Amino acid sequence: MTPEEFNKIGEKHRxxxxxxxxxxxxxxxxxxxxxxxxxxxxxxxxxxKEQDKKKTCxxxxxxxxxxxxxxxxxxxxxxxxLYAKVSVGDVKDIVNNIDKKPVKRLEIPADTPFFARQTKxxxxxxxxxxxxSLEDYLALRGxxxxxxxxxxxxxxxxxxxxxxxxxxxxxxxxxxxxxxWSTVYKALGDKKYVICNADEGDPGAFMDRSMLESxxxxxxxxxxxxxxxxxxxxxxxxxxxxYPLAIKRxxxxxxxxxxxxxxxKNIFDTPFSFNVELRLGAGAFVCGEETALIASIEGKRxxxxxxxxxxxxxxxxxxxxxxxxxxxLSNIAPIxxxxxxxxxxxxxxxxKGTKVFALAGSIKNTGLIEVPMGITLREIVFDIGGGILGDxxxxxxxxxxxxxxxxxxxxxxxxxxxxxxxxVGSIMGxxxxxxxxxxSCMIDVAKYFMDFCKSESCGKCxxxxxxxxxxxxxxxxxxxxxxxxxxxxxLEELCDVVKSTSLCGLGMTAxxxxxxxxxxxxxxxxAHIVDKVCPAxxxxxxSKEEVVL
Amino acid sequence: MSSSVNIITxxxxxxxxxxxxxxxxxxxxxxxxVEIPTMCELKGLTPSxxxxxxxxxxAGIPKLLPACMTTVSEGMVVTTNSxxxxxxxxxxxxxxxxxxxxxxxVCASNGFCELQLMxxxxxxxxxxxxxxxxxxxxxxxxxxxxxxxxxxxxxxxxVRVCDEIEGSHTLDIKGRGIEAQVITxxxxxxxxxxxxxxxxxxxxxxxxxxxxxxxxxxxEMSKRKQLLPYLxxxxxxxx
Amino acid sequence: xxxxxxxKNAAAKDxxxxxxxxxxxxHGHSPYALIETLHTVQEVYGYLDDENxxxxxESLRVPLSKVYGVATxxxxxxxKPQGExxxxxxxGTACYIKGVPGILxxxxxxxxxxxxxxxxxxxxxxxxxxxxxxxxxxxxxxFDGEIAGAVTPDIVVERVGRLLEQ
Numbered sequence: 001m002t003p004e005e006f007n008k009i010g011e012k013h014r015x016x017x018x019x020x021x022x023x024x025x026x027x028x029x030x031x032x033x034x035x036x037x038x039x040x041x042x043x044x045x046x047x048x049k050e051q052d053k054k055k056t057c058x059x060x061x062x063x064x065x066x067x068x069x070x071x072x073x074x075x076x077x078x079x080x081x082l083y084a085k086v087s088v089g090d091v092k093d094i095v096n097n098i099d100k101k102p103v104k105r106l107e108i109p110a111d112t113p114f115f116a117r118q119t120k121x122x123x124x125x126x127x128x129x130x131x132x133s134l135e136d137y138l139a140l141r142g143x144x145x146x147x148x149x150x151x152x153x154x155x156x157x158x159x160x161x162x163x164x165x166x167x168x169x170x171x172x173x174x175x176x177x178x179x180x181w182s183t184v185y186k187a188l189g190d191k192k193y194v195i196c197n198a199d200e201g202d203p204g205a206f207m208d209r210s211m212l213e214s215x216x217x218x219x220x221x222x223x224x225x226x227x228x229x230x231x232x233x234x235x236x237x238x239x240x241x242x243y244p245l246a247i248k249r250x251x252x253x254x255x256x257x258x259x260x261x262x263x264x265k266n267i268f269d270t271p272f273s274f275n276v277e278l279r280l281g282a283g284a285f286v287c288g289e290e291t292a293l294i295a296s297i298e299g300k301r302x303x304x305x306x307x308x309x310x311x312x313x314x315x316x317x318x319x320x321x322x323x324x325x326x327x328x329l330s331n332i333a334p335i336x337x338x339x340x341x342x343x344x345x346x347x348x349x350x351x352k353g354t355k356v357f358a359l360a361g362s363i364k365n366t367g368l369i370e371v372p373m374g375i376t377l378r379e380i381v382f383d384i385g386g387g388i389l390g391d392x393x394x395x396x397x398x399x400x401x402x403x404x405x406x407x408x409x410x411x412x413x414x415x416x417x418x419x420x421x422x423x424v425g426s427i428m429g430x431x432x433x434x435x436x437x438x439x440s441c442m443i444d445v446a447k448y449f450m451d452f453c454k455s456e457s458c459g460k461c462x463x464x465x466x467x468x469x470x471x472x473x474x475x476x477x478x479x480x481x482x483x484x485x486x487x488x489x490x491l492e493e494l495c496d497v498v499k500s501t502s503l504c505g506l507g508m509t510a511x512x513x514x515x516x517x518x519x520x521x522x523x524x525x526x527a528h529i530v531d532k533v534c535p536a537x538x539x540x541x542x543s544k545e546e547v548v549l
Numbered sequence: 550m551s552s553s554v555n556i557i558t559x560x561x562x563x564x565x566x567x568x569x570x571x572x573x574x575x576x577x578x579x580x581x582x583v584e585i586p587t588m589c590e591l592k593g594l595t596p597s598x599x600x601x602x603x604x605x606x607x608a609g610i611p612k613l614l615p616a617c618m619t620t621v622s623e624g625m626v627v628t629t630n631s632x633x634x635x636x637x638x639x640x641x642x643x644x645x646x647x648x649x650x651x652x653x654x655v656c657a658s659n660g661f662c663e664l665q666l667m668x669x670x671x672x673x674x675x676x677x678x679x680x681x682x683x684x685x686x687x688x689x690x691x692x693x694x695x696x697x698x699x700x701x702x703x704x705x706x707x708v709r710v711c712d713e714i715e716g717s718h719t720l721d722i723k724g725r726g727i728e729a730q731v732i733t734x735x736x737x738x739x740x741x742x743x744x745x746x747x748x749x750x751x752x753x754x755x756x757x758x759x760x761x762x763x764x765x766x767x768x769e770m771s772k773r774k775q776l777l778p779y780l781x782x783x784x785x786x787x788x
Numbered sequence: 789x790x791x792x793x794x795x796k797n798a799a800a801k802d803x804x805x806x807x808x809x810x811x812x813x814x815h816g817h818s819p820y821a822l823i824e825t826l827h828t829v830q831e832v833y834g835y836l837d838d839e840n841x842x843x844x845x846e847s848l849r850v851p852l853s854k855v856y857g858v859a860t861x862x863x864x865x866x867x868k869p870q871g872e873x874x875x876x877x878x879x880g881t882a883c884y885i886k887g888v889p890g891i892l893x894x895x896x897x898x899x900x901x902x903x904x905x906x907x908x909x910x911x912x913x914x915x916x917x918x919x920x921x922x923x924x925x926x927x928x929x930x931f932d933g934e935i936a937g938a939v940t941p942d943i944v945v946e947r948v949g950r951l952l953e954q
Binding site for chain 1: 821822824858863864865885918922924
Binding site: 284305455460462463465466468469493497508 | 597598599600601604612613614615618619620637640641644645647648677678679681702703722724725726727728729
């Protein structure tokens with residue numbers, strides 16, 4: 001295929017899109033769908049038909065617009081006007097005013113910090129494309145990066161570009177992506193694989209889900225570029241079985257891409273062939289760990305094995321395997337479209353680019369955001385997030401899920417990057433950010449995460465299997481006011497044993513929520529143990545009840 | 550053995566040793582008289598790396614590595630017996646003891662139990678974690694063997710020997726985490742198993758009194774693990 | 789016994805069985821397809837029953853104990869039939885700190901059912917999920933496949949009551 005021929009494809013779809021003077025997009029990602037956005041979309045279609053504006057107005061669904069708490073969300077002309085909490089009754093007003101000023105009572109001004117402070121790269125197309133339409137993706141220069149890479153660059157040049165971009169793995173570990181690609185490229189083997197890790201298991205994280213539901217083609221494009229770079233011709237997306245909508249859209253996207261030869265044999269008439277298949281996870285957090293994920297794709301119990309050897313050398317069915325998560329892969333196509341230098345110009349020295357976070361918990365603007373690395377927690381929580389729900393007092397923000405920690409108020413002005421978060425005892429993680437106010441008890445939170453780790457432990461290694469059960473038991477005792485300071489010392493010792501000797505990342509990081517709450521909220525532990533009170537009023541103290549009786 | 554395998558040198562506990570590059574730290578240590586404690590490892594079976602008793606420190610690597618599954622490399626500096634490792638091993642062993650029910654005085658394997666021996670080896674005097682004491686069944690439905698889950702430490706030696714040596718894969722693990730348990734076929738009584746060949750290898754590789762021969766009284770159940778290296782060798786010769 | 793099973797399967801190849809067979813065929817009856825096949829079994833039968841587990845084991849040539857081990861490792865799979873209606877309570881972090889314990893205790897008090905169990909009349913199963921990814925709507929409960937966000941214990945009791953009346 002010649003460049004002219006390829007450019008024509010995109011142009012054709014752009015022209016088609018521009019035939020309409022007005023683009024009405026209704027968010028159909030999970031959160032808005034829950035709030036019946038599908039009915040709103042139908043109402044728009046009906047209204048446009050009735051007002052005879054079918055020639056000028058196009059109604060379509062779109063991916064996540066970010067502000068999930070205020071759904072269903074609707075945009076007109078990709079950002080000209082954004083409407084929140086749109087009900088079927090509001091549809092008439094919006095269509096009536098489509099040539100005039102936006103409807104004030106529903107409008108969210110464009111300069112709202114929630115939108116103005118974000119930098120969108122991975123989420124670039126979320127909200128401006130219909131996730132079920134390949135044409136929309138092509139209109140937005142989709143598959144252009146893949147075309148450029150396949151026709152203009154060697155494998156080594158692609159990897160160099162990735163190194164230059166400074167992108168680091170967005171699944172939690174932060175391993176440099178370029179380096180990872182280069183190890184798989186160098187590994188010897190006739191058969192290699194690329195796996196997209198979409199087993200988003202952190203409770204409180206929904207970035208991957210939103211991206212898959214909003215812009216599935218960009219992930220497929222990222223996988224194909226990765227496949228070309230490392231020399232793989234087969235890709236797998238390992239996706240949570242709990243995400244039916246994401247599965248449906250991804251399946252549809254794979255079919256569309258295959259039919260139009262963006263996947264399959266000899267893509268763009270080059271020697272490169274690449275196929276993608278889905279594999280469904282079945283509810284095991286540990287399968288986010290690379291070796292456990294591989295075991296699961298092989299149809300086995302999802303138990304990890306010691307690394308080294310790393311999957312780059314010995315992965316799926318013993319072949320060299322590249323595993324990247326959803327957000328990492330969704331950054332690939334934009335990097336090749338905008339250039340590695342552009343990407344590297346955003347962020348801090350060691351953490352380049354942007355990061356997607358799922359804001360949730362006791363915060364006004366819950367939803368999906370993408371911010372440059374190095375932004376402070378305060379900006380995220382108070383500017384973008386709009387502050388604490390009910391204007392209560394901020395207590396902590398939890399990042400990294402069960403592998404992360406709780407960050408207290410004194411670090412609110414710390415820049416968000418891999419090193420800073422690790423420095424205060426948490427991790428970047430996959431991007432879940434849960435804000436807690438004064439009504440949350442830190443022992444209760446630690447107990448919650450330990451319960452999670454205990455039930456998600458695969459049971460293969462002893463420190464994790466028995467250690468998490470022991471720690472959970474001790475935390476229950478503390479929360480019930482039945483523990484002594486000796487139990488507290490045991491808890492601290494167990495944290496060390498489990499962290500140091502567990503087989504995989506799940507066990508090695510399981511003590512983090514306990515360690516970070518001990519570090520910053522030790523007085524709460526003491527209050528539970530010595531004074532038998534829960535300062536936040538969450539835990540029910542057994543000994544207190546006895547006194548009442 | 551093909552001649553293309555490179556010979557390398559490394560340091561184990563300040564001692565310079567030579568090794569073939571595809572050997573594990575554990576193998577090289579044993580050849581050189583350095584003893585590293587192990588629980589789930591058994592010569593002749595694929596290592597699993599689950600018991601974590603054999604973890605060692607390798608200079609330049611922040612995390613501890615299992616000696617049974619880590620291959621040696623040129624210039625590697627390995628420490629197997631630092632004070633920190635000794636303490637951690639003791640703690641891990643205590644976790645083993647605290648998980649189920651390990652009262653030696655009423656166990657058929659008393660005196661022959663590897664868990665018991667290990668406690669002596671790492672000088673574990675008492676268990677200072679609370680005992681979890683879950684309620685576990687004893688499967689006595691088989692006419693030759695007994696499976697007592699209370700004594701099981703989930704080392705999976707029985708599962709591996711049944712799969713890798715006997716080839717019948719009657720045994721496996723169900724559930725996960727602290728709820729994990731050894732099963733026969735579809736978690737049915739062992740006596741009803743359609744696939745068990747009654748070979749008894751599982752009994753003899755079991756480190757504790759979880760798998761014993763029927764009718765054994767306290768302190769009678771000694772195990773013959775010598776069978777394994779021999780069987781493995783036979784299998785290798787055949788292929 | 790196996791013979792009997794085979795005959796029965798051959799005779800009563802209903803539509804559901806055909807879907808299971810199709811999944812196995814698509815993967816060339818490879819043992820690697822075990823989890824994919826179990827997904828299909830659960831999708832069409834609602835749960836993994838012994839007979840189907842044995843059938844899958846035989847068809848894919850995977851040992852029985854291994855099939856059982858895999859089926860019980862993954863919490864998405866259930867070996868028990870579900871009640872007529874289900875309420876899946878999300879227990880993700882965001883939902884938890886916004887009041888999941890209250891929702892579960894309300895269900896316990898009103899319908900006498902614990903999380904993970906089914907009522908005696910087989911009408912209602914209360915399940916928990918490790919984060920359904922709708923944190924923006926916390927706390928969230930899925931009633932018969934339909935997600936409801938920002939629920940309170942009262943709303944949950946009311947919705948379940950309506951489900952049971954249907």
